[in-house]
Amino acid sequence: MAEREHVRVAVVGSGFGGLGAAVRLRREGVTDFVVLERADSVGGTWRDNSYPGCACDVPSHLYSFSFAPNPDWPRTFSGQEHIRAYLEHVTDVFRLRPHIRFNSEVKMMTWDAEKLHWDIETSSGRLSADIVVSATGPLSDPKVPDVPGLDSFPGKVFHSARWDHDYDLRGKRVAMVGTGASAIQIVPAIQPQVGRLTLFQRTPPWVMPRVDRAITGAERALHRALPFTTQARRGLLWGIRELQVQAFTKHPNELGFIEKLAKQNMARAIKDPALRAKLTPDYRIGCKRILLSSEYYPAIARPNVDVVASGLSEIRGSTVVAADGSEAEADAIVFGTGFHVTDMPIADRVVGADGRTLAESWKGGMEALRGASAAGFPNWMTIIGPNTGLGNSSMILMIESQLNYMADFVRQLDVLGGRAALDARPSAVAAWNTRVQERMKRTVWNTGGCTSWYLDASGRNTTIWPGTTSEFRRATRRVDLAEYELLRAPVKSRTEVDA
Secondary structure, three states: OOOOEEEEEEEEOOOHHHHHHHHHHHHOOOOOEEEEOOOOOOOOHHHHOOOOOOEOOOOOOOOOOOOOOOOOOOEOOOEHHHHHHHHHHHHHHOOOHHHEEOOOOEEEEEEEOOOOEEEEEEOOEEEEEEEEEEOOOOOOOEOOOOOOOHHHOOOEEEEHHHOOOOOOOOOOEEEEEOOOOOHHHHHHHHOOOOOEEEEEOOOOOOEEOOOOOEOOHHHHHHHHHOHHHHHHHHHHHHHHHHHHHHHHHOOHHHHHHHHHHHHHHHHHHOOOHHHHHHHOOOOOOOOOOOEEOOOHHHHHOOOOEEEEOOOEEEEEOOEEEEOOOOEEEOOEEEEOOOEOOOOOHHHHHEEOOOOOEHHHHOOOOOOOEOOOEOOOOOOEEEOOOOOOEOOOOOHHHHHHHHHHHHHHHHHHHHHHOOOEEEEEOHHHHHHHHHHHHHHHOOOHHHHOOOOOOOEOOOOOEOOEOOOOHHHHHHHOOOOOHHHEEEEEOOOOOHHHHHO
16 A cells, blocks of 8 residues: 655645745745645636636735735736736746645545644545645635525526636626625626626625726836835835724724715716615625725616615526515526635534534634634644634735744744644633634624624624734734643553564
């Protein structure tokens, strides 16, 4: 029987989190690692989401690694194709491809308490690893609602993250389900092509203008010639967002002024009072993700678009039926209904020290020490874990903070020496989570009067970080060994050794 391959670190996923982890491991001198990727290319959510109009709502120079600045971003807000190209570039520049195992979806990861390592089963084979870094991301597995009659719909059905580019929408009757970040980009992109567009809006979003423009050749030349100007631009973008945090976390009433600006943005394009009423949210701005678009409202105002202020409840043949009873005929249904964020499927595939899956451990809600370590899952860390999301800034900042924590975790194990593992103490996880949830009580995400994807099934916010990115960076600067239990491999008796 062939000996199973063993590595020091197994990284799961090759989006920003996974590639960032790979780069950081190389910089720490760790070369014995693999990156397990279920698809045939890198990119994560920026590979999967290729729908028309797909772009980032964070400025380009802030939505990139600090260790891999890009002076050649073509626009202030980058499109999907630019971000995916950037991630391919990072992969090549840092020579990560030899470490990546494509078409290797993780089926199961099981902790071996005797050998102090993870046994990993993938679609391409089996291996083991001392440490697992899970970077699958919360926006990786699409969520499609269980709508009665969907299976018998005679037309085309797909999710925004699994766009069918072979299907021609021209002249078709299209039902767009959802009004989140993807939908507000898809609607203006497809509205001129389709025959009729019916938008099913369960909850209207707050939408602010997206002030996007081409970055001039002179700007790009300056950034190439003087790299500190790129850093300065990034620093300014970061600082502005840090100053905004208190309005979200401590003083939600201060957001009223922003609401007025959002209403003015709507009024400029939507002249029909009845339609404006449908599109006006009844919750505090910021409670759900604030969306950026300068094209969404003008597209909705076009004569071939109908807004149904209700969710999709049933499908009868080619007829789509809303919860309010209104009906429309459709040739295609596009779901912009988000992802499994608080119930990530990867959690069903991780079996910890006590034989329970991570999903079972998190049955009462996700929680992890400093957003990284779950109790009962030694030497397992997650990137973009519980309560590390942001409502107003760049997730790359949070990812890099977690990479600092991961790097120190590996260093601590090296210092401890021998076969060792670190398991987050339940008391430390509980104390961290209690502090986070206590701070969450005052935030707009908990007090704004909405139901968002930030909340889990019990209504607890297990997604967002209730503070600044600089606070989180300080909290994850290093591993506190007092928050972990040190595990050592069982010492064999002389009889066992002689045998």
